[in-house]
Structure formats: structure tokens, C-alpha cells
Amino acid sequence: MADKPGLVDWTGVPIRSRRELEREEAVPSVTGIQHRFDETVASGLTPARLASSLRDAAAGDMYDFLTLAEEMEERELHYRYVLETRKNGVTSLNVQVDPASENARDVEIADFLRNELVETPAFQQLPDMLVDGLAKGYSVVEMVWRTGNRWVPERFIWRDPRLFHFDRETRRAFRLRIQAEPDGRPLTPLKYLTHVPLLKMGLPARNGLARIAAWAFMFKSFSMRDWAQFLEVYGMPLRLGKYGPGSSKEDRAVLLAAVRRLGRDAAAIVPEGMNIEFVEPKGFSDRPFEGHARFIDEQMSKLIIGKPGDGTASSRAGEETLDKVRIDIKRSDTRDLQLTLMQQLIIPVVQLNFGPQVAYPKVHFPIPERKDLQVWSNAVTSLVDRGLEVEQSQVYDVLGLKEPAKGAKLLTAGQARAAPQVPVEKASAIGRAGARPSVDGDAPPGRGAMPSRYRLDPRVCPACGPARLQADGGEDQDEIDALVAAELDGWRPVMDPILQAVRAAAEDARDYDEFLASLDRLDGQLPVDGLARRIAVLNMIGRGRGDAGEE
Template structure:
């Protein structure tokens, strides 16, 4: 029985093991050496872009590669966008919590953990500039599970889009005008959808091509200006009776001054030096800077992180735009891997599944660490319980090793609490009042000032269990006798007026009176 992919096409093991799209010396799939960017003109660029849309994208793809080699700014911006994507850690989400689906997901995790997988991802992100990228999978079927042993990058010029729908990628073949179908489970084709329409129009190189051409003109003119800038113009003057030979002597002298800083001329002739005006740099520099900013906007969606030294608030807003782009790129790359690698892998090793695992490239949200620490400083003393492992992960602080010196707060720690029952009255007086926070007594520093309210609170907490015990006994009795929540509410309501609270109320009243008196008397 033939193995079928998710589209019902047979997957042939013999084909899976073969390398079917390798280069050739004389055939249609050969390494290209053409140069397109040299001598690029508006008319030539328009023709290249038009031919790419009509089905012949070889010149456009060559130009896209040369742009990354010749324009430092475009190279840095697209490398930054690729780098953000390559820095994302892939994750595998199992189809369900069932044991079988968990087993399949674990196998997929092993698959994407291979070194060759990350290298293949580096090739796939090349599609951001050109519009698409292709990697061929050479499957290893000698052992189980069957998986790609090698991923080989393929030159995008070895492929073409179907002449009819212009969206289906096909492989070039000698004698095949419209190419041939890509065999199932053999290729990973990443087509970043940066805009709606046919894929060849979606590459970032197409977006930046006009800026690249104009900047090339600008830099060439700027270089010519810089070559003569600073050198004075040399004007030779001859008399009305000068012969052609005299004029030739004067011209040669002007040229010799430029090359050798010296020349010899007759007394009847004169060479005048005119200082050059510094008007070229503002024009050329401003135009080149403007074009670079447009490229940054097209590639990264903003300029703050690449060109401008703007305020922090502006940079945070623009970094948010980059975050959105990174999320989009990661989502699309995960979709490509899930559909074109994970599903064939699962089909070949585990058979058809109702739901398949998904590979994602999640973008972690940036943490405002200062706001986090400020909030913890305020909320933890109020009783908020926070796991230290969570905070360590957010702050990227590893757990301390056994025996490692630990940082502690500079304030001295209080002495260990002593149970109330342990000391006698004299010892209790020496230790100080009962702590309102924990009900224990703590040794006080000799120099620590005492507060009358501390002694008052300590006195109020002395023997607090005795007056409270009758209340707890009655409430517990009703709790144990209640048959439901509503029944307990009725019992507690009936009990409210008969609880023995007189002694506790008297203690609270006396303490309130004393505290008020201390407050009115003031310090001292």
C-alpha cells in the first residue's frame, strides 16, 4: 500500500532518499555568474522587475543577491530582521494530551533538535529578501524513525512559478517549458507572505530595489565630487596672439600641476586658481541618508533602532512595531515547518493522524525589569506570594550553587523568636513586648528606642487565647452540627447575640482608651 501525503499524493521511499535537484555543469540548474547590478539604470531595473512578474525571475533573484553584497545598509537591515527570526527557539505543541500524541510530539522535538535543522532554518529565512527559499530533504530510511538526514539549500533560480497560476513553485527541467512538479515530502518551500498577491512580488529586495539604484547613482556622484573637492579649479590664460602650440603647452602645464604640483609656462601665460565650493556633501549625504531611512522602514517597519537616536519613549513604540513583524515572521515560518516537514515526518513514521503537532516560533515579550522589581518591593510586604524560580527566570539569574556565597540585605537580622511560655516574667520584660506580627518575643537591641504602643500591644496579646477559647468552642460546635452552608449561616446568625465576648470587649476598650491617651499626650 502506497504512502500518501496530506494531499493524497504517493510518497516514494526511493525518491525520498535521492538528491533530485542538484546542480549540473551544463544543464538548466547550474550556478550563475551573471552580474546585474553593475550599470543598473531605471529602464533596466523596470525591465528586470517586469520580467520577474511575467515568469522569468532569474535577473531579479541575481539582483536581490547582489544588493545584499553591495549595499551595506540594506545588508545590515535585512540581516537584523533575519537575526531576530533565527534567535527564536522553536517549540512543539502536541495535538492532544493523549499518550500517543505526546509520543509523536516528543519525536518531533527530537527532529527539530538536530543541528542540521537550525542550519536549514538559516537558509529558509533567505526568502524574506527574494520572496521564497527552497531546501531539499534527503531522507535517511536506513533506521527508524525515518527523518531527513540532510537539508540542502537550493538556488531559487533553479525553480519557477507556474505560468498559469503564478503561485505554485515548480522545478526547472531541461525541455520542460513550465518546469516539473515538486515530488511530495522532498522540498521545504518557505514563501513569506509580506503582502497579498503573487509570491515573487513580495520579497523585500523588490521593495528596496529602486532605493538601491538611486543610492548607487548618489554614491558614484559623491565619489566623483570627493575626488576633486579641495583641489582648486585651474584656469589657464593666454594672450590674443597665442598659437595652437602655445595653447597645448598651457593645457599640458595645467594637467601637470594637478598630477605633479608643478609646471613650467612662458611669461606671456598665466594660471589662476579658484577655490571649490563645499556644496556637494549636504546634497549627496542627505539623499543617501533619506534613501537608507526608506529602506529601514521597508525592511524593519521603522527607523528608530537602526538610524535615529530618538527618545526612549519613541524607541519603545517603534520596537513594538518590530515586535509585530517578528511575530508575523515567526508565525509564518512555524506554519511552513509544520506543513512541509512535521506532517510528512509523522505520516511516514506514525501514519495519518486526525490532528498533527504544530511547530511554533514564539516571540518572548520584553520585560520591564525595573517595573517588576518596584512592584515586588511594594506587593510582597503586603502578602503577595511569588515563586523565586519565576522571578529568577525573568531576571535571568541562575539558582545559587551549593556552598556559594549568597547576597543578603545589609540590615541586621532579628534574633530567633522565643516562645511566650519559655521565659518567666523577668526574662519576658528583658526580651521586650510580644510581637504583633508573629505573637513571639524578640530580643531588642540595646540602643533601639522603645515605643509605648509596642508595650501596649504586648500587654493586649498577653494570654489572648483564654478569652477567645469559649468563642471558638461555640463556633466549632455549630460548624460540626451544620448540614449545609445555608444551615451554617442560620446557626451563626442565631449565635451572634449569645457569644461570651464581654471579657474581650473590656480588654479592647481599655487598650483603646490608653492608646488615645498616649496619642493626645504626645511624645515624651
């Protein structure tokens, strides 16, 4: 297929040749730079050297800073952990492709992106490559395209950020570092994805999290080194050698060597007249080192994940794994990643294969919202009862359920409420309130399954008790059954005033919290006298029959 004339990248630069898109570019044969980055900055890092590296980075020479940023992830455990937590907060989300509209053409374009790009193995690690820019300030990924009937990237290659630098004039445009070319070479159009997270306003070179964390990294490394030296001798008695006033220089050297040897092999000899004392340390503690290290870790956590500690704390029980990164930070990182993909990848791919469009599909990483389903369902039920129209698909989405397919076997309300049909003894624990149930064996039943002779009668319920008792036949009903049936028949007159008061409080409340407050105000004012009287009478009758030994 011939080159497509008139095509430009997302910045408006024209594409010169498809051959440039089909081959790798950031390789030693092109740049003249060998990909061996074994230099180190972290070893022997001092405040003066760190300040110099940061000044050079701000001026456009980011080589030393990027080397240090790489080493920080390799050397500092807590920094690596919270940084990976920040990245995983985005990369662990599922990518979603939404068509621009329900139009058949827009749906076709969305299906093409989903099948040819988003769901391919090559795309799966692309978000991980791009969010590397959170620490270093930017990330560059080279694309190797497949051209022909369809133009799509078939490979994404993460490139070391030290292969690139910013132009000298604006310090914003990326340049490929080329041997013997001080200002490098402009990037080939549609060849690279350049992700610059918007962590702060200003030059991209001053943007990365590693720039701020570098000072904490250096101070903590000082503290850890001193701590290690302290722990090497902590708790060991001080070996104090004493020599007489007439001791020669050679004798003192022998004594010093003996004192030092005691720390390694616990054996030494000294001249006669000299002695060695062991002084036990008192009042020493390593807490200042630990406190300093913990303080730096907390500040680093605040910087990277927006909260102190290791990110496992949560404001809600059971949400630790979902709440490690502050939600506003996660939304911001997701927005930046979506913007990069849409501008530099999705829109160009659509234009190359379908031409310019009025609207383009949306490729995004939706963040699942956590809801208290009990509170949410109660609120929705109350609003629907008041006439609010709610689309069923939205309810399915919140509950995480799929809409039922045609012909599928469905659960119904009757099935959900149906009680298991199990055999029960004639006597009921509720119906015989005062009677002592007989239990097989001498030991009382535990909190697990009840013995067969100590079960609640499923016939006794406010909604279906009387009908069930009548259906069972009158010959099986004794006086206790008749008493329960009579009371269940008359429960509504005493319960209606209570239910009306609660229902009125629910209808007047604007939200769930206001409803709870209304219930608190009703405490002590509900018309429960009639209900309490009937319960007391029934309990007294049942207790009397039980004490009389009636079965």
C-alpha cells in the first residue's frame, strides 16, 4: 500500500514515510549511543552533588537526575513500594472502549480499536510503560507499526528516558539524543508516545516525583548508614585497656591490638602489668535512627500516595486494597494517561484507517465507585416509590450484575423468600414460650444447627402463620397452636399505628441520615402500648401452661 499523503501526527507534523514507522529508531545504529547505562549517582551522594544534578536537570541536562531516579527505585524499599502502589492504582484498572455514538459507523470504529489495538497483548503493558513518567517526569515509548490494509502499532518499546532530552529553546519539545549533535534530532512523527503527567505547572524537566523525593532519599540513606554502624557495636561492652605510666610505645601498640582483637575472636595477650576492662553500655538506644527513618517514610508516602504510612489504612473497613492511593490522585493520573492515549494513539489510528471523524471513540480507565449497597438500595427504593424513573441497566451496573439474557432462568421474589421445607416437631419454641423444650442428650444445644426437637416452627410468621396453621388441619392443633393463631390474626390493629409513624418519618426524610434522625426522635413516642400489652399477656399464658407441664 502506498504512503498516505497529507497525514500528520497529533502535533500537526506531516508523516514523511511509512517505512520510518515500520522500523525501530532509538537504537545505537541510528543514535550512535551505546545502551550501556552503568553510571551511578547515588553512591557517595552529597547535598552539593544532588543540588548540582537538579540544577542541570532544570537547565535541560537530565542525564544525572534520571540516573539517580532509576537508582532510587533500586535502593530505597519504601520509595519503591509507594511508587509502585501509585502506578498500580492506574494500571490495575480495566481499559474500556466506548463508541462516539450508537451510529453503526461509530460502533464499527470502536470494535476495530477494541479488536485490533486495545485487546492485543502488545497494548496490555503500554500503561505500565507510560506511568513510569510519574517518577522521572516523562516517559517515552517507541511504536513499531504494521502498515497495509490496516495501520496499527504492533509493538510498543519502552525507551530509556536518558536517550532523550528537551530542546534548548523552549525546554518542552522532545529531542532524540544523537552522538555529535548537541541539540539532538526531532522525534519522527507518529513514532513515539511521550507521556508527561501534569503533576505541577512549569517545565516538564522539573515535574517528576523523584525530584522531590531525592532529598528524602539522601537524608534517609545517611540515617540508615549511621544506624547500621551503630548496630554493629550496639550492646557490645566497651573494651578499655589500661597501661602503666612507664609503658613504651610498643607496649601501648600491643595493648591496642589486643583490645581490637577481642571484638573479633575473643582472645588476646597483653604484657604483664597491663589489664583490660569491659564497660557495659547503659542508656544507649537506636530509637533516634528509627524515628528519623519512619518520619522520612511518612513524608514520602504523603508525596506519592497522598497519605502517611504504607497506604493500607482506610477510612472504611474492608476497603484497604481499594483505598491505598488517595482517590483524587488516582483520578488525576488516570485522566493524564487517557489524554496521552487519546491524543497520540487513538485519534491517529482512527484517522489513518477511517479518515477524520466528527467525534472519536473514547478509550478510558473507569474507576469503580464504592457504595454502601444497603444504603444505596434503600435510597433508590424510596425515590422510585415517590415516582422517580430509574433505568434498570444502571442498577445492574452498580450491583455488578449482567442484564438477564432472553430465555435465561431467573430468580424471582417468591423464590428468594421461599423457606426450606423441612420436617418439624409439633411443638414450637415460639408457640410454647414458657415450656422447656426436650433435647436429645444431656448437653445443651450449641450455637450451631439446632437438634430436630428444638426447631422454630416455620408456620409461625406474621405474613403466613394463620394460613399455614389452617392448611395443616385442625386435628393437629392443640391449645398453644390455637393461641398463636389467634394472636397472629390480630397483630395488624396494634402494629398499624407503629408502621404508620415509621412510614411517615421515611416519607418526610430527604435522605437516609435524616430518616435515622427521625427514628431517634420517635424513640419513646411510638404507640407501642397495645403491642406490649398483647405480648405480655401471651407470654404470661405461655409461661403458665409451660409451668403446668402441658404439652
